[in-house]
Amino acid sequence: MGWLDGQVALVTGGGSGIGRAVVARFIAEGARVGVLDRVPGRAEELRAEFGDAVVAVTGDVAQLADNKRAVAETVAEFGRLGIFVGNAGVFDNFLSLAEFPEEMLSEACDELFGVNVKGCILGAKAALPELLKADGSMVFTASVAGSNSGGGGPLYTASKHAVVGLIRRRAGRHHHRSARTFASGPRPPLAIRRSQYGGAAAGQQSAADRAGARRSRRRLRISVVAD
Ligand SMILES: NC(=O)c1ccc[n+]([C@@H]2O[C@H](COP(=O)([O-])OP(=O)(O)OC[C@H]3O[C@@H](n4cnc5c(N)ncnc54)[C@H](O)[C@@H]3O)[C@@H](O)[C@H]2O)c1
Numbered sequence: 001m002g003w004l005d006g007q008v009a010l011v012t013g014g015g016s017g018i019g020r021a022v023v024a025r026f027i028a029e030g031a032r033v034g035v036l037d038r039v040p041g042r043a044e045e046l047r048a049e050f051g052d053a054v055v056a057v058t059g060d061v062a063q064l065a066d067n068k069r070a071v072a073e074t075v076a077e078f079g080r081l082g083i084f085v086g087n088a089g090v091f092d093n094f095l096s097l098a099e100f101p102e103e104m105l106s107e108a109c110d111e112l113f114g115v116n117v118k119g120c121i122l123g124a125k126a127a128l129p130e131l132l133k134a135d136g137s138m139v140f141t142a143s144v145a146g147s148n149s150g151g152g153g154p155l156y157t158a159s160k161h162a163v164v165g166l167i168r169r170r171a172g173r174h175h176h177r178s179a180r181t182f183a184s185g186p187r188p189p190l191a192i193r194r195s196q197y198g199g200a201a202a203g204q205q206s207a208a209d210r211a212g213a214r215r216s217r218r219r220l221r222i223s224v225v226a227d
Pocket residue numbers: 012013014015016017018019036037038039059060061062087088089090091115119141142143144185186187188193196
């Protein structure tokens with residue numbers, strides 16, 4: 001018997017990385033899982049790996065219509081939705097404002113905030129009616145960058161602070177309702193972060209940033225925000 005027997009989840013960005021690991025673990029624990037990911041072809045990959053336990057929708061978390069379609073297809077396939085995982089995110093590769101090419105900055109802000117912040121808000125909005133019916137939960141993949149300066153460049157750090165703000169705000173607004181909201185801050189080993197995000201940049205964190213990041217990790221691990 002798994003921890004999630006009978007549960008149905010929707011994971012954004014479930015086509016790779018942390019989101020895919022969440023999908024695999026949820027299914028191993030007995031859940032059925034919908035995935036919203038923008039990369040075409042991921043739906044077939046997920047079907048091949050997880051069979052009927054998954055339904056995957058190709059779309060963009062920054063579009064409300066795509067989030068609503070993912071909720072609708074998950075409910076059509078599995079009958080309900082009890083867990084929403086707002087996980088899709090993009091990184092800024094630790095680029096400082098000084099390093100950021102001026103002609104790319106506005107577009108980069110739009111993309112990064114569109115995915116990391118607006119994507120969480122629109123996904124939460126789309127999932128909320130089903131979560132309230134199911135006495136469900138929302139989980140957001142935040143980051144150590146959600147409460148500290150050492151987890152990314154200024155764009156990413158600002159976006160993850162906004163995600164933590166969203167979680168706190170939802171906690172305040174819905175304490176009387178049954179949709180719970182949680183934050184999680186993954187922290188893979190440095191070697192993985194270096195290979196993913198570029199070794200030199202990751203290695204350039206100051207000692208103060210690293211110490212702050214350690215403190216933030218301790219806080220984020222216990223940041224179950226609302227019930
Ligand atoms: N990897 C880390 O070290 C780390 C640390 C802290 C937080 N995070 C956070 O964890 C989450 C997942 O990161 P990851 O490292 O697994 O990244 P990843 O790039 O491996 O996976 C992200 C997934 O999201 C999807 N995606 C991106 N933009 C999308 C969009 N607009 N619409 C739909 N899907 C979209 C991608 O296609 C991909 O499948 C992100 O929110 C990230 O900020 C990662």
